[in-house]
Amino acid sequence: MSKLAIHGGPKIRSKPFPKHPIIGEDEKKQVMEVLDSGNISTFIASPGENFLGGKKIKEFEEKFSKKIGTKYGIAFNSASSALHAAIVAVGVQPGEEVIVPPYTFTSTATSSLMHNAIPVFCDVKKDIYCLDPVKLKDVLSPLSKAVVPVHLFGHACDMDDIMSFARKNNLRVIEDCAQSPGGEYKNKPLGTIGDCGIFSFQESKNMMTGEGGMLLTNDEEIANIARMVRNHGEMILESSKKRTYKSEFLGWGYRMTELEAALGVSQVSKLDYFNEQRIKLASYLANEINKIHGLHHTKYDFVKHVYYQFGFSYDEGKIGISRNVFCDALRAEGIPCSDGYVKPLYLNPLYLEKRAFAYKHYHGNVKYEKGICPVAESLYENEVILIPVCRPPATIGDMSDIVNAIHKIIENKSELTN
Ligand SMILES: Cc1ncc(COP(=O)(O)O)c(C=O)c1O
Structure with a gap:
């Protein structure tokens, strides 16, 4: 009789993993405060106090920017909107090029297209899956204006090399920290190293507001332009009392509501705890997985990895079955x-x-054609496996089910064929 669940054997795990995100009493209290106040947005697209949003938006922006360590925080209704605003705010012009990795969420690149700028793809590193600074020179052109390093799955990019290349070549740097709030590179918080950083608070992220994002920067001009892109391109400062539009450039309805900001105020105070839990679970997984010949998880010593997802590399030559067959078997085990x-x-x-x-x-x-970023293609086709449930409120017991399932599949791999 077959041992593997994919062929009808008993599953390692039949119950679901614990539900994420964690919503506590404090989140509920914060949201009720907004509902009781009767002001769900407070933003208006004309000069004056409310151009910058309401009480909770301002509180969330202040708390999050202080937590990460920048002067300015501008909340958005998503990280994708914040990215679009960042492309505008750092001065990219339509027709210019923005260097991005191809192994990332879609909006890392589409944010440039939204501003009629052109994404140019630079390959990533085989071990940490992030932008490879050595390859930047191969994609540089007279039209290059900015680079968007993505701290993928919570692991920092090689920021020293990326920053020195960018400064030498007059490129602005937008850190995509959607997956890495609280992460660090050589003790520097991610999002404080480039010209600006953007963060996502979409429901699956390390801290969340349902949907939401934020742009962080120390640069006043970037902050002001981002605020205008967020609020229909209107001017922030205008003395006239009459409501009249002063559109200086194209802006959008990218405003976050008070309800989401209220969730953010509560969640930001828990970010350290959430990250500690992710790191604890991931350290256990990394330690166990790195004992298995053919599997490997890499984390650089000088990086604080915050594990939005737990990723590891799979070597088909050593395991003897293809990555996709292995993953089908793993899912069948629960x-x-x-x-x-x-x-x-x-x-x-x-x-x-x-x-x-x-x-x-x-x-x-x-x-754009097959073969331009061979490392990213190989990671996608054969190498990377992601575990999305390495996050609180899961426990080490939950993680041990993952390790047991991996061992079970490898021990019984003769039941599987590619
Ligand atoms: C790397 C990266 N950038 C940008 C985003 C966009 O975030 P949002 O869903 O908040 O727009 C995501 C979302 O998953 C992401 O993973």
Whole structure:
């Protein structure tokens, strides 16, 4: 009789993993305060006090920017909106190029297209899956204006090398910290190293507001432009009492509500605790997984990894079955996992067929085709496995089910064929 669950054997785990996110009494109290006040947004798109939002928005912006360590925090209704605003605020012009990794969430790149700028993909590193600074020179062009390092899954990019390349070549740096709030590179908080950093508070993230995002910066000009992009391109300062639009440039309805900000006020005070729990669970997994010939998790010593997801590398040659067959078997044992994360972005029709308006007014030589970022392609096709449930309120007991399932599959791999 078969031992593996994929062929009808007993599962290692039949109950679901504990539910995330954790919503406590404090979140409820904060949200009730907003509901009782009767002011759910408070933002208006014209000059005056309310241009910058209401009480909870201001409190959340102050608390989060203080927590990470920047002068300014500008809340948005998503990290994608914050990224779009960042592209505008650092001075990228339509037709210019922005260097991004292809192994990331879609909006790391589409935020440039939204401003009619062109994403140019630079390959990532095989061990930490983040932008490879050595390859930046291969994609630099006279049109390059900015670079967006993504601290993927919570692990920092090589920021010293990226910053020195950027400064030498006059590139602005937007750190995509959607997956890494509270993470650090050589004791520096992520989001404080480049010209600005953007964060996501979408429900699955380390801290969350349902949907939401924030742009952090020490640069007053970036902060002011971001505030205008957030609020329909209107001017912040205008003495006239008459409501009249003073549109200086294209802006959008990217405002966060007081309800989401209220959740953020509560969650920011728990960020350290949430991250500590993630690190504790991930350290256990890393230690166990690194004992297995053919599996490996990498974390650099000088990085504080905050484990939005727990990722590890799979070597088919050593294990003897393909990564995808292994992941099918793991899921059958009751362990959620993702084989490969996302297809490198440039392999999607949006890029292959240059479907965005931006390309009609572009005079550069960007190329999107299979083979341009071989490391990202191989990570996606054969190497990376992600465990999304390495997060509180899960326990070490829950993590040991993952390890037991991995051992069970390897011990019984003769039941599997590629
Ligand atoms: C790397 C990265 N950047 C940007 C985003 C966009 O975040 P949001 O969903 O808040 O727009 C995400 C979301 O998962 C992400 O993972």
